[in-house]
Amino acid sequence: MALSKPTDSELEILHVLWERGPSTVRQVHEQLSQTRDLGYTTALKLMQIMHEKGLLSRTEEGRSHVYIALVTEEATQRDLLDRFVGTAFRGSALKLVVQALGNSKASPAELEEIRQLLDRLDQAPEK
Amino acid sequence: MALSKPTDSELEILHVLWERGPSTVRQVHEQLSQTRDLGYTTALKLMQIMHEKGLLSRTEEGRSHVYIALVTEEATQRDLLDRFVGTAFRGSALKLVVQALGNSKASPAELEEIRQLLDRLDQAPEK
DNA sequence: CTTTATCTACGAAAAAATTCGTAGTAAATA
DNA sequence: TATTTACTACGAATTTTTTCGTAGATAAAG
Missing domain, CATH: 1.10.287 (Helix Hairpins)
Structure with a gap:
């Protein structure tokens, strides 16, 4: 079964996690909000959804959660590239x-x- | 001013027009419906919207409209590729x-x- | 102990994209 | 002429994605 394609927002979050490694919502939000306007609970919700989808795992760390990407950057890029070649370059x-x-x-x-x-x-x- | 990125559906329609040249909604729909489930009025509506956006032009031909892509495949691919490199491959x-x-x-x-x-x-x- | 700060959970509004039904019109057919 | 067929226009329902406010809980600070 093929993974579902991450949305653009999900991809942004994955980028942060790939770059920083395991991170809290706070940390991810801090980084993303440097380049774009994004509420804290928006980031939280996105990461919760990604967790439900199986894109992220998380562990409790004190009273917050530490999230980890469950897909690698390479696999994701490969998948996205395949789709993109198909849709934009007719294969x-x-x-x-x-x-x-x-x-x-x-x-x-x-x-x-x-x-x-x-x-x-x-x-x-x-x- | 940057063109707005065509959506996936719009891209499908552009592909048909690039391939077939000027075409009616009927013709586009016929081709698309061979590979995917799509109502006629859905195709019609999409093409009307694309016309409003300036992605397609059209001329009356009898009682139907003949649509033409106003963007070239090359320019569109260049644009999509730029975005894609940015979002999926961090540039x-x-x-x-x-x-x-x-x-x-x-x-x-x-x-x-x-x-x-x-x-x-x-x-x-x-x- | 009370207040404030920091979390998560959750519902739901807002925005974007997709889909289709219905109405109206004109041509083609019976 | 009456009926069926082939169009467009248009409104709106649906689905997907993005966004955020509010509530509740717990720790930290006063």
Whole structure:
């Protein structure tokens, strides 16, 4: 069964948890509210919902809860990317890559990194 | 002024119009309903809304309307990709490319195409 | 002990996106 | 001409996502 796609807000919270590691609502809210207007109980509610959905686990720590992401950043990105390639690029990962490289101002070092990845893909075409 | 991001449903309709060219609601609905359950008036309403938003233009053709996408597939993909890199990959186009290449089973020819693109980017680092 | 601060839980409003029914109209058909 | 068919327009119900206020509980501070 495929995970349900996290909403944009849920993704914001996941980012904080991935970055900070296990965190309280207070901590997550503090970080998010630096870049955007968000009430404390809004963050709380979101995290409660994410907990219900199985996206986060939590442990009691004194009178507050410490939340932990139950999905990894990598798995989530893989999943979101798959969907995105499907909906926005009609399934063509190649087109997406070309577009992404075209848009981005990648440094020579980064371009080199991609070359090396391509070489590895050539050598190991088998899954 | 930034375009507003098309919703998932709107994107589906845009795909049909990009593929078929100018089309009536009937034609769009026929195609969409092959892969998903969607009422005729739902498609109609969506296209009317998209017309109001300036995403589509339309001309009367007999007693029906022929709709045309006012945004190109390329521009839309560029815009969606920018947002997506931001929200899902925290702005790192490189990570997205690496992930996309890793997931996809690209053919040697496609890998070669990407190499050539990288070469062009090397040679023309100036915007 | 009383007040204040800090939590969670919960309900529900608000906003955004999706869906469809009904009405009205005009063309096509019987 | 009467009926059926194929459209659009429009209002509104539904669903999903986001947001927050209020209540209750417990710890900390006065």
